Amino acid sequence: MTFLREIVVALTFPLALTLVLLLLAFGVHAVFKRKRVAVAIALIAVGWSAFWSLPRNAEWLRESLEDRYAVAPPAEMPKADAIVVLGGGGYTWINRPGVTLDDLKYSRLAQGARLYIAGRAPRVILSGGGEGVRTEARNMARGMRKFGVPDTALLLEERSTDTTTNARYSAQIARRNGVRSVLLVTSAIHMPRASVLFRGAGLDVIEVPVPEPPSVRGDGWADRWLPSPRALWRSGRALKEYAGLMAACFGNKTA
Structure with a gap:
């Protein structure tokens, strides 16, 4: 199969x-x-x-x-038991000095940090697997700390290899910590599939899509056609x- x-x-x-x-x-x-x-x-x-x-x-x-889910400012999102941020995208900015949340318009991790800072949820589940101690979730945690999210708020899901296991293992962590409702953060194009899988895993999902750069770079005929x-x-x-x-x-x- x-x-x-x-x-x-x-x-x-x-x-x-x-x-x-x-x-x-x-x-x-x-x-x-x-x-x-x-x-x-x-x-x-x-x-x-x-x-x-x-x-x-x-x-x-x-x-x-x-366009299936609207993009809204973090302060306007409803509150939930936890924020779930799915791995994906680059993290090279983590080691750059002077990077702010405003610089990271298309970052899932930055959006998760914005939601936490806005008081939308007290905990953040970071979902991303990997080999040994070099898991994506741990790398994501470094980024969260950069923006002031404390370790005590972070729950790491380090076993997943795809969106299906993102949902399965994140839901297990959520249940162990009394989490029922989550603000799910992933890219807008990935959100419809992720939402279905997380709901299927038994969580109440509030979708928080993160936009990606547009495929059309300009307004000219050549840019589009x-x-x-x-x-x-x-x-x-x-x-x-x-x-x-x-x-x-x-x-x-x-x-």
Whole structure:
């Protein structure tokens, strides 16, 4: 099942599916001598990646996920028993002097710190696994300390390897500490899937999406309609999230 899931995830990236379809087209032509069918498959294969390489299309696809939950200032969020911050993103800023929360608009960790400072919850669960003592959760804790969040408020979840286990192990920690409601912090594009999984793990979830930089860099025609590898990659991320969201919804219904 894990191997099949990895194949499905790989095929959500447009270039991967395009290559598979091109191989299928070659096989149809070589084995069955169906030239028209082979050409049609090849055109669909190339068109698939071409469509998702357009920045405007990538932006539209991502917005269909990112806009499901409103972004609100921390002080306007309701209170909860704990804040859960999911690992992800870079942490190179942790070692830079003079970095402030205002500098980190797109950081999940910074948003978690803002919520704590705003008094939205007394505890913070940091979820991210890794090897030995080099877990992502411990690295995240360093960032929290940088902004004045005390160790006594931090609960580290260090066993997870994906969003499913983020939810499972975070929920276990939450139950051991009397936590029922959580402010869930992750990127806006990841939030729909994460929310389904955390609710399925038995937690009351208040979604706190963190925006990501837009895929369109400017307002010109070329910025929106000129194909780019960056847009293709960002489309692939969104398609992966849709595949994961479908799997999460199906898994919750059958659980």
